[in-house]
Amino acid sequence: MKKLFFLFLFSNITSSELILEITQGTEDPYRVAIVKFDGDMDIANNLDQIIKNNLARTGEFAIFDNKDLLSIPKDENEIVFNDFKILNIDYLIIGNVLSDKSNITAEYKVFDIKRGSKVRSSTVYGIPNKNRQLAHYISDGIYEEITGIKGVASTKVLYITEDDYYKLVVADADGKNEQTLLESTEPIISPAWSPDSKKVAYVSFETGMAKVFVQDIASGKRELVIQNSTQISSPSWSPDGKFLSLTMYQDGNAEIYILNLKNRNLTRLTKHYAIDTESTWSPKGAKIMFTSGRSGSPQLYEIDLRKSNATPKRITFEGNYNAKGSYLPNNEGIVFVHRADTSFQIALKYFDESFIRPLTTSQLDESPSISPNGNVIVYAIKDEGMGLLSGVTLSGAKFRLPATEGAVREPAWSGFLR
Amino acid sequence: MFILRNKLNFLVVVIFIASCSSMNVTEENVYSADVSTVKVSSSKSENINYDSKAVFANATVYFDFDKSTLTSKSIQTLKSAVNALNDNSAIQITLSGHADERGTREYNLALGQRRAEAVSDYLTLNGISKSRITVKSYGEEKPAVYGQDEMSYSKNRRVEIN
Numbered sequence: 414m415k416k417l418f419f420l421f422l423f424s425n426i427t428s429s430e431l432i433l434e435i436t437q438g439t440e441d442p443y444r445v446a447i448v449k450f451d452g453d454m455d456i457a458n459n460l461d462q463i464i465k466n467n468l469a470r471t472g473e474f475a476i477f478d479n480k481d482l483l484s485i486p487k488d489e490n491e492i493v494f495n496d497f498k499i500l501n502i503d504y505l506i507i508g509n510v511l512s513d514k515s516n517i518t519a520e521y522k523v524f525d526i527k528r529g530s531k532v533r534s535s536t537v538y539g540i541p542n543k544n545r546q547l548a549h550y551i552s553d554g555i556y557e558e559i560t561g562i563k564g565v566a567s568t569k570v571l572y573i574t575e576d577d578y579y580k581l582v583v584a585d586a587d588g589k590n591e592q593t594l595l596e597s598t599e600p601i602i603s604p605a606w607s608p609d610s611k612k613v614a615y616v617s618f619e620t621g622m623a624k625v626f627v628q629d630i631a632s633g634k635r636e637l638v639i640q641n642s643t644q645i646s647s648p649s650w651s652p653d654g655k656f657l658s659l660t661m662y663q664d665g666n667a668e669i670y671i672l673n674l675k676n677r678n679l680t681r682l683t684k685h686y687a688i689d690t691e692s693t694w695s696p697k698g699a700k701i702m703f704t705s706g707r708s709g710s711p712q713l714y715e716i717d718l719r720k721s722n723a724t725p726k727r728i729t730f731e732g733n734y735n736a737k738g739s740y741l742p743n744n745e746g747i748v749f750v751h752r753a754d755t756s757f758q759i760a761l762k763y764f765d766e767s768f769i770r771p772l773t774t775s776q777l778d779e780s781p782s783i784s785p786n787g788n789v790i791v792y793a794i795k796d797e798g799m800g801l802l803s804g805v806t807l808s809g810a811k812f813r814l815p816a817t818e819g820a821v822r823e824p825a826w827s828g829f830l831r
Numbered sequence: 832m833f834i835l836r837n838k839l840n841f842l843v844v845v846i847f848i849a850s851c852s853s854m855n856v857t858e859e860n861v862y863s864a865d866v867s868t869v870k871v872s873s874s875k876s877e878n879i880n881y882d883s884k885a886v887f888a889n890a891t892v893y894f895d896f897d898k899s900t901l902t903s904k905s906i907q908t909l910k911s912a913v914n915a916l917n918d919n920s921a922i923q924i925t926l927s928g929h930a931d932e933r934g935t936r937e938y939n940l941a942l943g944q945r946r947a948e949a950v951s952d953y954l955t956l957n958g959i960s961k962s963r964i965t966v967k968s969y970g971e972e973k974p975a976v977y978g979q980d981e982m983s984y985s986k987n988r989r990v991e992i993n
Contacts, residue, residue, distance in 0.1 A: 535857040546861045554857060569864075583866060592866040598873050600972035602936050610864075616940075619871045622967045623940060633867030644944060644967055647937040660937065665948045665966065667941035688941040704938055710897070711938055734897075737935040750935050757933060777979070779935055795932065795979070823936065830862065 439808045442475040443559055444502045449479055451487050451509040456544055463548035466587060467566040472810015497526045504559055517541055521551055523558045533558045545590055553831055565784045569827040571604040571613060576819030581615060588814040605648050610827040614648035625659055649693045658692040658701055669703055691737045696744045704736040711736045713749060731769050742787040750779055759792050772805050782826045793822040890992040899945035901953060912992055913957045926950050927991045928968040931984035936970055943968030950990045
């Protein structure tokens, strides 16, 4: 096994968008040679940088580019496998990109150096002037071929920014291509993607009180989901997209309800004088996890929706603050906010283990959101009053998406879009 | 409120994976979602009652971390609030609960609500009609003071009466 420690820094990208910075990679990465694509050189240069950043950010790759290689094959006939074997390279990627006014097409091939054979041949038809999206698709194809796991470069992240206005923003998973969904003079919190990633639910204070809205991303059409005089917050979609769990303050206290989005029926899920909030659905929709103060401090509880009148079962016991849980997509564990002494960290607990695994080390970490492939957790940190987004992979890599203006918080990762 | 519409991009995603002697062959179209921007501003003119503003200028009560119980100091403040409300039976009040930035946002929203409800309970137990009181929370979203120390935090764990 090769033991390597990698440190990547991309500090040359300056814009008002988020900046990618890999602070730490995994100790045993795949060694991958990515030859700059042939064809349209402007687009090829652009794709090259985006693809390398995407793969580097996963922390699972040591990337070799043209200058690191002994030979630079333009197509598969020119490959001298030995030139890559000598460098202990596991995979080689070559490709080309062709474009005219209305079309852009990229072809790429992945070679397994040890086996000396081609393992993937792919064509991606892009959209003119949307090179980033094309590069994300190629990155995900490469990632999937090598790791056997679906990539998340072509997914999106929602987050809230606070500057002169509060904004709900959607960006590519690398923090680029930011677009504003909602701009408001009042706070916006708790963004949540619908399972098909076409809509977003969130809490807006624009009426003078917290209320849950659902907004269609493409059209901007939005709706106040429940019209009454009480405060409503913490929306979470059921995996089938038919229900929204949320917190209502009908009796003056936070209780969880399930709203049927079709017939608008409300079903009450909790009844306790303590706080019950931050509900979230298990991957198949059989359970709801939530934060409750019923033990005297915030802890995570689960309710089994298949049983009638099921009693909530406490699932966290370590420490006096465990809140805002999310299930791993494979349902093998949960990620949540945990207080250790005086600092708030992101922690992971596998269901078959009796202990929790702290994933982060800053003072005020919050709002963890898991990538749809379950490999990466993006979360918010507070540093000198500024909000920043950070990421950690389950393989141990860490990266940051520092904000250049305003505070950034509450990231929410979309489902697969590709 | 107005809506900016971005122009529509298509799409269909076609992915087919054919496996020939353990090699994957794929072909796909890039999909690019359309995004519209909505702008809103506070639709409510906050219904400021200047009579009540005058009476309760700076009426704020403070709480301990993760607590919504009234301290003896808070009760002193609330006693004068009760007197003022009894003297001015026409005025309506809003109780806005707040939390410090530690802990999760939704839990803090609920905590702010509990604090505002604790103040509301005290007022109603002392003869103030519930119909005169609106209770709401801003959680940690509207701190009175910015800063990451106990001094700042203690000023943010509050209920504002106005």
